[in-house]
Amino acid sequence: MRVKKHRKLLLIIIGVTMAATMAITLAIFNNIGKKNYEMRGFVDENGNKQSSSVVVPTVPEEDPNDPSTIPVPTIPASDLPGGNCTSGLKNLSVINANYRVDENYINARANQLVDITELYGITEANSWNGTPLLDAEAAQHLNDMIKAYEEAYPGHIMQTMSCFRKVGTSCGRLCAATGTSEHHSGYTCDLIDTYYGATLDTDYYDNHKDWQWLKANSYKFGFIDRYPEEWAGGSMYEPVNVNENGSTGYFETWHYRYVGITEATEIATGKYNNGKYDSLEHYLKQRKFLNDLRAGTCN
Numbered sequence: 001m002r003v004k005k006h007r008k009l010l011l012i013i014i015g016v017t018m019a020a021t022m023a024i025t026l027a028i029f030n031n032i033g034k035k036n037y038e039m040r041g042f043v044d045e046n047g048n049k050q051s052s053s054v055v056v057p058t059v060p061e062e063d064p065n066d067p068s069t070i071p072v073p074t075i076p077a078s079d080l081p082g083g084n085c086t087s088g089l090k091n092l093s094v095i096n097a098n099y100r101v102d103e104n105y106i107n108a109r110a111n112q113l114v115d116i117t118e119l120y121g122i123t124e125a126n127s128w129n130g131t132p133l134l135d136a137e138a139a140q141h142l143n144d145m146i147k148a149y150e151e152a153y154p155g156h157i158m159q160t161m162s163c164f165r166k167v168g169t170s171c172g173r174l175c176a177a178t179g180t181s182e183h184h185s186g187y188t189c190d191l192i193d194t195y196y197g198a199t200l201d202t203d204y205y206d207n208h209k210d211w212q213w214l215k216a217n218s219y220k221f222g223f224i225d226r227y228p229e230e231w232a233g234g235s236m237y238e239p240v241n242v243n244e245n246g247s248t249g250y251f252e253t254w255h256y257r258y259v260g261i262t263e264a265t266e267i268a269t270g271k272y273n274n275g276k277y278d279s280l281e282h283y284l285k286q287r288k289f290l291n292d293l294r295a296g297t298c299n
């Protein structure tokens, strides 16, 4: 009898303890739930608390003048052999004296390009250069740009003066050696309207309405003036100077490079260069893709 009575008491105590534990646990959870609910809530325009199931993380807004607000981007791996650390950036990739590519890259790249004479009827002014080859996306935008130019100047024809090149030329500062020329990228063409003369010479800039038009309008089509004078890094009689500040080493008023409309607009309007025309090297360094422009390294 006594044992039974004790067992009954024990069961009651266990029962009460369990019920109390459950009640406390529920109360705690309820409270946490409430807290979460309150944290996720927002106040509407009438001052009433509303709930929201999505917690929006606060990302600091990017300020082009404050490098600490610019996140370090990830550069995708390149799908081609023999490239450099920027090759995975494709239309933003860099080829210069410090960011070189080898022949494996150049040969593989040639196989990815389209014939723009065949596709769009864009002709090459110098038959020695062969058929003009370009990246498919760049080619489409080049076609739009040339159409817009020819509409602005009826009767004029814009031609290429070499787009993709397998071999570089070593003739001093005007020509880049094999492995260092942007003409290996498949995103570049030298452009000319032979009405103004077929010589590629910066001294003729004032007489070339085509080059002036390109400088003012190309960014709308995703192209940039790749080698403006202010980024040449010295006179054309000095050795090529691709320095840590983003100088390109060249001054070529006819050399246009496809980067995409968003990036071309940011470069042309100087988003990362106090409102002044940017260089691709400087732009990519400010955006933290590139690290040491002299060593040819990426972040």
Ligand SMILES: [Zn+2]
Binding pocket: 183, 189, 190, 252, 254, 255
């Ligand atoms: Zn060129």
